[in-house]
Amino acid sequence: MSIEERLFALPTTAISDATGGHTNINARIKPLGDHYKIAGKALTVRLPDGENGAVLEAISKAMKGDILVIDAKGNTNRAVAGDFVVSLAKGLGIQGFVVDGVIRDLSAIKSLDFPIFSLGTTVAAGFKNGGGEVSVPVSVGGVAVHTGDYIVGDVDGVVVIPQGEEETIATLAEAKIVKDDAREKEALSSGEESIRAYLKKVLRTT
Numbered sequence: 001m002s003i004e005e006r007l008f009a010l011p012t013t014a015i016s017d018a019t020g021g022h023t024n025i026n027a028r029i030k031p032l033g034d035h036y037k038i039a040g041k042a043l044t045v046r047l048p049d050g051e052n053g054a055v056l057e058a059i060s061k062a063m064k065g066d067i068l069v070i071d072a073k074g075n076t077n078r079a080v081a082g083d084f085v086v087s088l089a090k091g092l093g094i095q096g097f098v099v100d101g102v103i104r105d106l107s108a109i110k111s112l113d114f115p116i117f118s119l120g121t122t123v124a125a126g127f128k129n130g131g132g133e134v135s136v137p138v139s140v141g142g143v144a145v146h147t148g149d150y151i152v153g154d155v156d157g158v159v160v161i162p163q164g165e166e167e168t169i170a171t172l173a174e175a176k177i178v179k180d181d182a183r184e185k186e187a188l189s190s191g192e193e194s195i196r197a198y199l200k201k202v203l204r205t206t
C-alpha cells in the first residue's frame, strides 16, 4: 500500500491521536459533505484578502491527487472558488480543497462531488486584481502548511502531517486503531456485564 492509501484508510481521529493533535486544522473548517474523504499532498496558495486569482495558477501547477490548501485569511465575504473553478480542478485530477475562507455555488459543487473543506459559503466572487502566491508557507486554520505536507480530511475535520513524518504517523495511527478495537471488543463483547467489568478495571487503575 502506498502512503497515500494508508492515510486514506485512516480516520482523522486516529491521526490526531498519533500526532498529539498539534497540527489539527481549526474545527471551523468543515467538509461541505459528510462523506468527503481526502488524503494526499498539499499544494499551498496564499491569497490577498478577498482575492482569488492565484487559485487558477495553483490549479495549473498541481499534480494529480494534490490537495489545494488555500490561505484566504479567514475571509468569509469573498469566495476563493465557485463551480467553474472547481470543475477545472476536478478535470485536472486535483483531489480536493482545504480553505481558510469560503466558496460559492454550493449546490453545483455538490453535484460535482468534489471534496471541499471550508468555513462555509458566500454569494460573492473573489476579486481578480492579482497578487497571491503558490507553494509558499501558509497558515490555514491556525496550522502552518507547506507544499508537500500530507493532508487528511473527513467528516471530523482536517489534519496536517508535516512532510517526512507521514510513515511514523501512519504506523502510530494504525496501532491506535488496533488498540481501540481491542478495547471495544473487551468492553462491549457481552453487554452490561462486559461494560461493568471494563469500567471497574479502568476506574481502579486510573
Ligand SMILES: O=C([O-])CC(=O)C(=O)O
Binding pocket: 052, 079, 080, 081, 082, 083, 084, 085, 086, 104, 105, 125, 126
Ligand atoms: O470566478 C470566480 O471567482 C468563482 C466562480 O464564480 C466560479 O468558479 O464559478
